[in-house]
Amino acid sequence: MPLSFPRPAIYILHMRNIVILTGAGISAESGIATFRGPGGLWEGHRVEDVCTPEALARDAALVHRFYDLRRAALETVVPNAAHQALARLDREWAGELLIVTQNVDDLHERAGARRMLHMHGELRSALCANCEERRSWAGTLPPGSVCPACGAAALRPDIVFFGEMPYQMERIEAALAQADLFVSIGTSGAVYPAAGFVRLASHYGAATLELNLERSEGSAWFEETRLGPAGVLVPAWVDAVLG
DSSP: OOOOOSSOHHHHHTOOOEEEEEOHHHHHTTTOOOSOOGGGEETTEEHHHHSSHHHHHHOHHHHHHHHHHHHHHGGGOOOOHHHHHHHHHHHHOOSOEEEEEOOOSOHHHHHTOOSEEETTEEEEEEEETTTOOEEEOOSOOOTTOOOTTTOOSOEEEEEOOTTSOOTTHHHHHHHHHHOSEEEEESOOSOSTTGGGHHHHHHHTTOEEEEEESSOOTTGGGSSEEEESOHHHHHHHHHHHHHO
């Protein structure tokens, strides 16, 4: 599959800096439920009941149990061809690369990607609400779990709830400002600030490409959209870039 952006060939030839945004669509092919379901449900729960600071204060047991179950579900899934292809790009791309994922699973890492960050947090991480220390976490995380760093009974899932600021925004914005190419994979284009990355990248002169099962809410902002399963589109695109 050739690169077919409406750009001069010399531009693509000298492309060095790539920023990739991945969303729920890339992990759905591994069997992880997408972010939103019918009626605004998140795996059977209202988002307001499991993914807001108010929900944590109101019913910590429900929130912790919800993320415990999602953490346990990671044991039943494996990276798919799209994750593997991005890990290959990470290994072999000589220029700058940053994979920004909205997903809280660890499938990118398990595939081997290293030049990446989780802007919405990680299931296999715990955050201390008292001292903000983060640490790897496996298994259940009961309400009232004690932080080893400060001793406060304040550990919570290391998830960016609605109303909280996504992680490492300064690093992301700096990478977008230097990007020659911005690629969005498996995203809805509905959740900000990630939905605005394409416009920011375009503002700084980057080429923009969407790889998605169907057009996102932000498709009109991309120079090119390719539709199909991530497990097919992403390996073909990586082959073209590295070839």
